[in-house]
Amino acid sequence: MNVALPEAAPLSPDRLRLTEIFLSLQxxxxxxxxxxxxxxxxxxxxxCQYCDTAYAFHGGQWWDVDGILAEVARHxxxxxxxxxxEPLAQKRCIGLLExxxxxxxxxxxxxxxxxxxxxxxxxxxxxxxxxxxGSAEVARNLWSNIALLTPHDQVKFVICSREDYDWARGIVxxxxxxxxxxxxxxxxxxxxxxxxxxxxxxxDHLPVRFQLQxxxxxxxxxxxx
Numbered sequence: 001m002n003v004a005l006p007e008a009a010p011l012s013p014d015r016l017r018l019t020e021i022f023l024s025l026q027x028x029x030x031x032x033x034x035x036x037x038x039x040x041x042x043x044x045x046x047x048c049q050y051c052d053t054a055y056a057f058h059g060g061q062w063w064d065v066d067g068i069l070a071e072v073a074r075h076x077x078x079x080x081x082x083x084x085x086e087p088l089a090q091k092r093c094i095g096l097l098e099x100x101x102x103x104x105x106x107x108x109x110x111x112x113x114x115x116x117x118x119x120x121x122x123x124x125x126x127x128x129x130x131x132x133x134g135s136a137e138v139a140r141n142l143w144s145n146i147a148l149l150t151p152h153d154q155v156k157f158v159i160c161s162r163e164d165y166d167w168a169r170g171i172v173x174x175x176x177x178x179x180x181x182x183x184x185x186x187x188x189x190x191x192x193x194x195x196x197x198x199x200x201x202x203x204d205h206l207p208v209r210f211q212l213q214x215x216x217x218x219x220x221x222x223x224x225x
Contacts, residue, residue, distance in 0.1 A: 017090065126149070126152075128156065
């Protein structure tokens with residue numbers, strides 16, 4: 001369950017604005033199914049039309065990094081996912097990621113791909129969400145991020161239509177993404193039938209990983225899960 005967020009000291013030099021911290025199962029990406037502590041930062045400069053965490057756009061409460069680490073440790077999980085919103089919109093996210101890695105966690109970062117990932121600690125698995133035309137935010141993709149990807153990272157495409165699929169397939173081929181890292185295709189919830197996307201991937205022998213959002217199957221869109 002997610003917890004009430006206490007206010008950090010008002011003059012703390014390393015504080016971040018958080019929407020929630022909670023323990024759940026990782027619902028997507030390479031570590032799907034693992035018990036994971038999610039640290040959801042507040043704020044996002046994008047407005048994807050399918051966003052399921054719009055409640056994280058505003059509000060939140062201030063935490064200092066020591067307080068975040070203490071709350072993460074309380075849950076007793078090995079995996080930690082820093083997400084949003086867009087976590088990199090808060091500059092101190094970089095320091096938080098480093099501290100989590102130093103503490104021995106398996107750390108992943110869910111980022112829109114609209115902001116530079118170059119300063120993220122290399123121990124972090126960066127899950128880069130490349131925005132398709134159907135997201136309504138394709139113009140925000142920062143293509144220079146692709147050259148920074150390593151086998152430790154992951155790329156995700158949320159597919160809203162056949163047009164999105166064809167576009168994403170072209171991006172995978174143009175940038176040789178499957179030679180760089182794991183690539184995942186997900187159907188946009190309620191916009192495309194999962195079987196359709198699976199059939200397209202199989203028909204094209206596309207070397208990408210099909211995935212569904214496990215947390216939506218189990219808990220729908222309930223916040224904090």
